[in-house]
Amino acid sequence: GAVVSQHPSWVICKSGTSVKIECRSLDFQATTMFWYRQFPKQSLMLMATSNEGSKATYEQGVEKDKFLINHASLTLSTLTVTSAHPEDSSFYICSAYQGASGTEAFFGQGTRLTVV
Amino acid sequence: GQNIDQPTEMTATEGAIVQINCTYQTSGFNGLFWYQQHAGEAPTFLSYNVLDGLEEKGRFSSFLSRSKGYSYLLLKELQMKDSASYLCAVTSGNAGKSTFGDGTTLTVKP
Numbered sequence: 001g002a003v004v005s006q007h008p009s010w011v012i013c014k015s016g017t018s019v020k021i022e023c024r025s026l027d028f029q030a031t032t033m034f035w036y037r038q039f040p041k042q043s044l045m046l047m048a049t050s051n052e053g054s055k056a057t058y059e060q061g062v063e064k065d066k067f068l069i070n071h072a073s074l075t076l077s078t079l080t081v082t083s084a085h086p087e088d089s090s091f092y093i094c095s096a097y098q099g100a101s102g103t104e105a106f107f108g109q110g111t112r113l114t115v116v
Numbered sequence: 117g118q119n120i121d122q123p124t125e126m127t128a129t130e131g132a133i134v135q136i137n138c139t140y141q142t143s144g145f146n147g148l149f150w151y152q153q154h155a156g157e158a159p160t161f162l163s164y165n166v167l168d169g170l171e172e173k174g175r176f177s178s179f180l181s182r183s184k185g186y187s188y189l190l191l192k193e194l195q196m197k198d199s200a201s202y203l204c205a206v207t208s209g210n211a212g213k214s215t216f217g218d219g220t221t222l223t224v225k226p
Contacts, residue, residue: 006158032213034213034214036216042218043203043216043217043218043219044159044203044216045216046213046214046215046216049213091156093158093159095214105214106161107158107159107160107161108158109157109158110157110158112156
């Protein structure tokens with residue numbers, strides 16, 4: 001399958017600071033990238049859908065000013081958690097989609113964010 | 117909206133067969149994924165069903181009935197390493213957007 005690289009794998013930051021997470025499709029162009037969040041022992045919850053060159057579409061209850069998403073190219077999307085707080089500590093995962101109907105989206109490795 | 121149900125936990129014995137069910141209610145159904153996720157890791161793709169029927173891939177098989185809104189993942193010859201969470205995800209529309217069920221935690225015992 002295609003490779004999606006997510007960086008960093010884990011990060012610890014102080015409360016009030018911002019953290020940027022990158023999601024790259026290494027061997028294909030992703031028309032759409034999805035950002036998910038997963039709290040311990042819970043399933044993946046979609047946060048936002050990111051299309052190259054346009055504004056992200058956020059799911060209900062997700063603060064767009066707090067979770068900034070940029071999809072500047074067909075191979076890179078970034079999620080910035082601004083003014084992080086301990087309750088933002090979670091596992092963040094991206095997936096990248098090539099755009100052909102009926103095919104899967106490929107997941108990155110995930111980023112474990114801990115806010116102290 | 118979408119409603120996806122799967123059992124929270126299941127336990128099975130090494131070498132046995134286990135079936136994990138998933139029922140869903142959704143509009144604009146496109147396909148259904150099954151993923152395996154070990155603790156602390158990202159999900160890994162197992163199967164994708166679009167049409168009705170059974171698809172077999174080694175020890176794992178997945179079944180879909182679109183009319184019934186029902187799918188199952190069948191794991192044969194269980195191994196200890198199969199202990200993981202199994203996520204059912206429904207894709208709607210043509211943009212690859214998936215909605216996940218809460219996952220089924222499978223524990224394989226000796």
